[in-house]
Amino acid sequence: MYPDCDLEMLMARYQRGDFAAATALIHRLSPQLHRFFVVQFTSRGHADDLVQETWLRIHEVRHTYRAGEPVLPWFYAIARHIRVDHYRKASRTAAREEPLEEMHASALSPPGSSRTPDLEALLACLPDSQREVIEMLKVAGMSLDEVARATSSSVGSVKQKAHRAYQRLRERLSAVDLSKGRTGELS
């Protein structure tokens, strides 16, 4: 996580044509953006393409960032636009793949387990809108207001999505916990 003022400063320098600032932004934010796409699509190849496309779009519209405004919502709003575009394209050209529910069930670890849970697997049970909200809140470390800005919605709607996502995660994790317990009893 990076202090927002630091990013704001880099963004201002990028708008003034500073290549070092542009490179710094690319190196700092690309892993976050990449993860945002991986959480949605699961394929790293796709995520690579989307990160590249996002940066090209960011470069085209960098004048739309206004000094003093939070940087991350601006980046994520554009990344989200690219993702939605890509989703449309994908849904028109190919049948959607099966959700990851089954594939990643084993990757979910109950609390206390020593294994680090896989984020993509954890969030796979959530619908797209809830997944992106949780990703922005918990992984990118954005505030409710920033997520609302990035998703063009209200803070109330973000809170509601986060609440529903937690409900789903609770059910999912409890179910995994139970099934692991049962397997343990049987063996």
Add this chain to the structure above:
Amino acid sequence: MRDKEIDEILKQAAQAPHNVDPALLDRVANSIGSSLRPVRPLPPIWVLAGGLTLICAIVALAGAARAGFYGIQALSVLERVVIFPVLGILIWLGAAAAVVEMIPGSRRRTGPGTLLAAGSLALLVVFAILFHDYRTGRFVSQGIACLAAGLLHAIPAALGSWFLLRRGFAVNPVAAGLVVGTLAGLAGVSMLELHCQNLETLHVMVWHTAVMPVSAAAGALLGWAARFRSFVNRRSAP
């Protein structure tokens, strides 16, 4: 399982390192570097919103000046004092919403649909309270003429708005089209209030107010078409 435990799991998962291929980052940096030059940031929201409000006012006044200020002459002082400030407020809100739609990551205070619904409702309430002539003479023929005139004036307002906001970037072109259409429709309604001397309640409520949703629908359709066109262009790109 409690929220804290879920938080902990998510925190652990988020802390796992996520590396991106350094070659990809270099490729991105190089492609950006080749066309890097200073850019002029967009002006503040209030400047752009003020510009949009001015465009709407100019279109309404110019249209009424060309066709005649018969409407405002027919209105009582109370009607003038209520109708035009309400239209002014709605135009300002619409202008601010249009600017927000063109700047990614801006704080959205009103959704496009809410703005359209609230604006239409506000006009309906104002007209219902102020006008009490319930005759319906030549309801359709006069109404269609007013609707057409309102929409004709919405077109230059929309073009002017598009010109002013052309440097912006709409992450949701349909929503942006809807808001700009609503704003242009309000310019059309303002022109009708200045020009149309038919003060029959139903005429004003139905045909004058209808300019706004029809114009908004046209804007949303254009936004959808723009999105579709960019989608097709990108698909056909090598």
